[in-house]
Amino acid sequence: MSAHASMHAPRSHAAAAAAADPYNLKPGEHSTGTTIMAIPFDGGVVMGADSRTSTGTYIAVRVADKITQVHDRIWICRSGSAADTQALTDYIRHYLSQLAVETGRAPTVKTAAHLMRRMIYENKDNLMAGVIVGGWDVVDGGSVYNIPLGGTMMKMPFALGGSGSTYIWGLVDHKFKEGMTKDEAKALVEKAIAHAMARDGSSGGIIRTVVITEDGCDKEFIPGDKLPYGP
Amino acid sequence: FFSSFWAAAQGTTSSTGARISSTSSSTTRTRTTPGAKQPVMSAGSGYDLSSSTFSPDGRIFQVEYASKAVENGGTALGLKCRDGVVLAVEKPVLNKMLLPTSNRRIHSVDEAHGVAVTGFVADARQIVNRARDEAIGYEETYGTKVPPSVLSDRLAAYVHYFTLHGALRPFGATALVASYDDETKEHALHMIEPSGMSHRYFACAAGKGRQPAKTEMEKLTLNNREDPAQNISVREGVKQLARIIHALHDEAKDKPFELEMSWLCEESGWKHKGVPRDVIKESVEWAKKDIAEAEEEDEDSDEEMEG
Numbered sequence: 001m002s003a004h005a006s007m008h009a010p011r012s013h014a015a016a017a018a019a020a021d022p023y024n025l026k027p028g029e030h031s032t033g034t035t036i037m038a039i040p041f042d043g044g045v046v047m048g049a050d051s052r053t054s055t056g057t058y059i060a061v062r063v064a065d066k067i068t069q070v071h072d073r074i075w076i077c078r079s080g081s082a083a084d085t086q087a088l089t090d091y092i093r094h095y096l097s098q099l100a101v102e103t104g105r106a107p108t109v110k111t112a113a114h115l116m117r118r119m120i121y122e123n124k125d126n127l128m129a130g131v132i133v134g135g136w137d138v139v140d141g142g143s144v145y146n147i148p149l150g151g152t153m154m155k156m157p158f159a160l161g162g163s164g165s166t167y168i169w170g171l172v173d174h175k176f177k178e179g180m181t182k183d184e185a186k187a188l189v190e191k192a193i194a195h196a197m198a199r200d201g202s203s204g205g206i207i208r209t210v211v212i213t214e215d216g217c218d219k220e221f222i223p224g225d226k227l228p229y230g231p
Numbered sequence: 232f233f234s235s236f237w238a239a240a241q242g243t244t245s246s247t248g249a250r251i252s253s254t255s256s257s258t259t260r261t262r263t264t265p266g267a268k269q270p271v272m273s274a275g276s277g278y279d280l281s282s283s284t285f286s287p288d289g290r291i292f293q294v295e296y297a298s299k300a301v302e303n304g305g306t307a308l309g310l311k312c313r314d315g316v317v318l319a320v321e322k323p324v325l326n327k328m329l330l331p332t333s334n335r336r337i338h339s340v341d342e343a344h345g346v347a348v349t350g351f352v353a354d355a356r357q358i359v360n361r362a363r364d365e366a367i368g369y370e371e372t373y374g375t376k377v378p379p380s381v382l383s384d385r386l387a388a389y390v391h392y393f394t395l396h397g398a399l400r401p402f403g404a405t406a407l408v409a410s411y412d413d414e415t416k417e418h419a420l421h422m423i424e425p426s427g428m429s430h431r432y433f434a435c436a437a438g439k440g441r442q443p444a445k446t447e448m449e450k451l452t453l454n455n456r457e458d459p460a461q462n463i464s465v466r467e468g469v470k471q472l473a474r475i476i477h478a479l480h481d482e483a484k485d486k487p488f489e490l491e492m493s494w495l496c497e498e499s500g501w502k503h504k505g506v507p508r509d510v511i512k513e514s515v516e517w518a519k520k521d522i523a524e525a526e527e528e529d530e531d532s533d534e535e536m537e538g
Contacts, residue, residue: 103378114374139414
C-alpha cells in the first residue's frame with residue numbers, strides 16, 4: 001500500500017473486511033441479516049419484518065422480534081448487529097420517555113428519528129445498525145424514516161432495509177402507490193417480505209407486522225407455513 | 232461566605248463592609264445607602280448577606296433584593312393576544328450621545344422565540360445567551376423547535392441555580408419570553424423572575440411601572456373563553472401597550488425614553504420580529520391622543536395612572 005493509503009488504513013481494512021464478511025460481525029456476534037420495511041397510510045403506519053437472527057450460517061433465533069416499541073405509537077425495525085440495535089433502541093426509549101415528561105406531550109416520530117440518527121451518525125465507527133423508525137403522531141400522522149448504516153435520515157413514502165431488501169426493490173417500486181389504505185399497505189408489506197425471504201438466505205422464519213394508528217398498535221404474525229409466497 | 236456566618240452570629244461589622252450596624256438585637260433597622268433617594272427599611276440583619284442563607288422567617292433576602300433591582304429598571308410589558316404575542320419595553324435614554332437603536336432590550340432567541348428584559352441589562356444578556364444555547368441544543372437533539380414551556384422551564388432552572396450558591400449572586404433581571412409552538416400551533420407568553428419562578432401569562436409586567444401597568448392590562452379582554460374572538464388582536468395590543476407605557480411615563484421625574492416593541496404573530500409569519508416602525512409610530516400617535524382625551528374628560532384618572 002502507498003503512503004497515502006496508510007492514512008486511511010482503518011477505513012480500507014474495514015472495507016476489505018466488509019467485502020469478505022458482509023456483516024462485519026465480531027466473533028459470536030448475532031446479526032439481524034434481515035428484511036424490514038414500513039409503509040405509511042392515511043392514519044398510520046404498517047411495519048413489517050422477517051424473524052431470522054443468524055450467526056454466520058447458524059440461525060440463532062428463528063422467531064425473532066425485530067420490531068421494537070420505543071414509545072406509545074413509535075416503533076423501530078432493526079437490522080444489522082442485533083446487539084447494537086438493541087442497545088440503540090434502549091437508549092431511544094429512555095430519552096423519549098424523559099422527553100415526554102419534560103414536554104408534557106407524546107414525542108413525534110420525527111423526534112425519535114432525529115435522536116436515532118444522531119446516535120448512529122456520531123458512533124458510526126463502532127456501530128453496524130440500519131433502522132427504520134415509524135409511527136403515528138398528532139403532527140404528521142403516520143410517517144416513516146429510513147436510517148441506513150452511515151446515519152443518514154430520510155423521510156420516505158415507504159422504507160426498506162436489511163440484506164433481503166435488495167431483492168424486493170423492484171417489486172415494491174412496482175406495487176407501491178401513494179394513498180394506500182391500511183389493508184393494501186399491510187398486504188404489500190407481507191407479500192414483499194415473503195418474496196425477500198424466499199431469495200435471501202439471511203431472512204426467513206415468520207413475518208411479523210405491527211399496524212400503528214392513533215387508536216393503538218396491532219401486532220400480528222404470519223406463520224412460516226402460511227406465507228403469501230415461498231418458502 | 233464565612234463572613235455571613237459571623238455577622239449572623241454576632242451582629243458585628245463583617246469583613247465585606249461596614250454596612251451592618253452594631254445594634255444586632257433589633258430585627259429591623261433604618262439604613263441609608265449612598266445614592267438612595269430615601270432611607271430603606273430592611274429586615275435583613277445578617278441573614279441577607281448570602282443567597283445560601285435563610286432568614287428565621289423563611290426568606291432568602293438576596294433573592295428579594297434581586298427583585299428590587301428589577302423594579303428599578305424600565306417597564307417591560309408582555310401581552311398574549313388572540314393572534315400573537317406583543318412585547319414592549321420602556322428603554323430610558325441614558326445619554327444623548329447614544330445611538331438610538333443601540334442597547335437593545337428585546338432579543339430573538341431563534342425565529343420562534345423572543346425575549347424582553349429589564350433590570351440589570353448585563354445580567355439579562357446571560358439569560359438570553361443561555362436561552363439561545365438551549366434552543367439550538369434542543370433542536371439539534373430532537374429535530375424540532377423547543378416548545379415554549381420547555382424553554383421557560385430551562386431558563387427558570389438556570390436562573391434558579393444562581394439563587395442557591397454562596398459564591399454566586401442571583402440575576403438582577405427579569406425576562407419576558409414570547410414563544411410559538413410549532414407542533415401545537417399555539418403562542419405563549421412566559422415570565423422568568425430572579426427567584427427562578429416562571430409562569431405562563433395572558434399579560435405580565437416587570438420594572439418600574441409594573442403595578443399600574445398590571446391594573447391597566449387587567450382591563451383588556453385577553454381571556455374570554457366563551458367567545459375567544461372577543462380577545463384583542465396584536466394590532467390592538469400594540470396600541471394598548473404603547474398607551475400604557477406613555478401613560479405611566481412621568482415627564483417630570485423619569486428620563487426620556489425610547490419605546491422598543493416586538494411581536495410574534497400571524498402577521499409576522501409566526502417569527503419573532505420588531506414591530507414595524509410605521510405601526511409603532513401610528514400606535515404612539517393614537518396613544519398620545521387617547522391619553523390627552525382621557526385627561527380632558529376626567530382629571531382624577533390622571534392621578535391614578537401615575538406610577
